[in-house]
Amino acid sequence: MHPLLNGGKPIEILLVEDCVDEAELTMEALRDGRVRNRIHWVEDGEEAMAFLHRQGRFAAAPRPDLILLDLRLPKMSGHEVLAEVKSDPDLKRIPVVIMTESDDEKDVRRAYDGYANCYVTKPVDMDKFIEAVKSIEEFWLTIVHLPAA
Amino acid sequence: MPAMPPASSTPVQILLVEDSPDDADLMIEALKEGRLEVRINLVEDGEDALAFLRNEGAQQTAPRPDLVLLDLHLPRKNGFEVLAEMKKDVELRHIPVVILTSSDSEQAFLDAYNLHANCCVSKPVDQDEYALVVRKIEHFWLTVAQRVRRT
Numbered sequence: 002m003h004p005l006l007n008g009g010k011p012i013e014i015l016l017v018e019d020c021v022d023e024a025e026l027t028m029e030a031l032r033d034g035r036v037r038n039r040i041h042w043v044e045d046g047e048e049a050m051a052f053l054h055r056q057g058r059f060a061a062a063p064r065p066d067l068i069l070l071d072l073r074l075p076k077m078s079g080h081e082v083l084a085e086v087k088s089d090p091d092l093k094r095i096p097v098v099i100m101t102e103s104d105d106e107k108d109v110r111r112a113y114d115g116y117a118n119c120y121v122t123k124p125v126d127m128d129k130f131i132e133a134v135k136s137i138e139e140f141w142l143t144i145v146h147l148p149a150a
Numbered sequence: 151m152p153a154m155p156p157a158s159s160t161p162v163q164i165l166l167v168e169d170s171p172d173d174a175d176l177m178i179e180a181l182k183e184g185r186l187e188v189r190i191n192l193v194e195d196g197e198d199a200l201a202f203l204r205n206e207g208a209q210q211t212a213p214r215p216d217l218v219l220l221d222l223h224l225p226r227k228n229g230f231e232v233l234a235e236m237k238k239d240v241e242l243r244h245i246p247v248v249i250l251t252s253s254d255s256e257q258a259f260l261d262a263y264n265l266h267a268n269c270c271v272s273k274p275v276d277q278d279e280y281a282l283v284v285r286k287i288e289h290f291w292l293t294v295a296q297r298v299r300r301t
Contacts, residue, residue, distance in 0.1 A: 087266070090264075093263075093264060093266075094260055094263035094264045095263075096263070096269065104296065106298070106299055109296045109297075109298055110244055110298050113243070113244035113245075113246070113298055114240070114243060114244050116237070116243070116266045118268045118269060119246070119268060119269070119295050120295060120296040121294060121295055121296065122296055133294065136290060136294045137294070139286075140286065140287075140290040140294070141269070144271060144283060144286050144287065144290070145269045145270065145271060146259055146270045146271060146272045148259055148260050148263045148270075149256045149259070149260065150260070
């Protein structure tokens with residue numbers, strides 16, 4: 002159904018999540034997906050920007066095909082990361098899926114106004130959480146035509 | 151599986167911008183099969199799409215859509231122009247726009263993402279597959295993703 006991106010290379014996913022348990026759960030759910038992917042996990046907003054700009058220890062980082070971004074992050078919030086990504090001519094076309102505990106209407110509106118590609122509230126229940134990650138994986142990796150570069 | 155919305159909830163409004171009657175029929179059929187109560191508003195060109203979104207002319211009572219499904223090849227104003235105008239407009243830019251297009255170059259997809267399309271989907275040639283993709287778009291955007299509540 003989905004054409005091979007990057008000549009069949011795995012889909013590179015940048016996961017920005019400060020909670021270790023949720024990051025591990027997310028990565029586990031993504032690994033079970035049908036489309037080959039590689040997950041790169043960073044724990045705060047500054048690391049996310051360093052990864053995207055290939056700075057410091059991220060000098061050899063690949064360009065992500067998709068970013069999964071939490072909003073509540075140390076050092077630099079998800080809203081700030083989103084604003085930087087979406088105002089950068091080289092980065093703005095990378096789809097950013099907000100994955101957060103918040104279902105606050107203000108966060109939803111602010112994220113979509115800031116050009117988040119999508120906003121998903123993480124369910125508290127563990128099974129539902131895994132189901133939500135799988136839904137994101139299925140939609141964004143098999144239905145969506147991701148930008149090639 | 152997601153719970154049904156309360157019976158009192160207002161129907162979800164989808165704006166479908168598609169000039170091909172065959173594609174539009176197929177999409178409307180597929181969208182009606184979902185479990186949510188949806189109202190599909192069909193317009194056939196880019197100028198009508200913007201008039202609908204801005205409640206202009208004959209569209210003064212048009213509802214604010216929860217989701218826009220936008221073809222790129224449209225008469226009068228093309229999909230890129232509609233997308234660009236929507237995403238510059240503070241009243242409209244939060245509305246998710248799914249680009250549905252066929253046989254486009256990689257560059258067309260890049261351009262659409264650069265203009266802040268929420269996502270792009272290639273129209274499958276096979277009709278059954280097309281209907282399945284439309285249902286998956288509807289399911290994801292209306293039940294998995296958060297929507298901005300209409301005010």
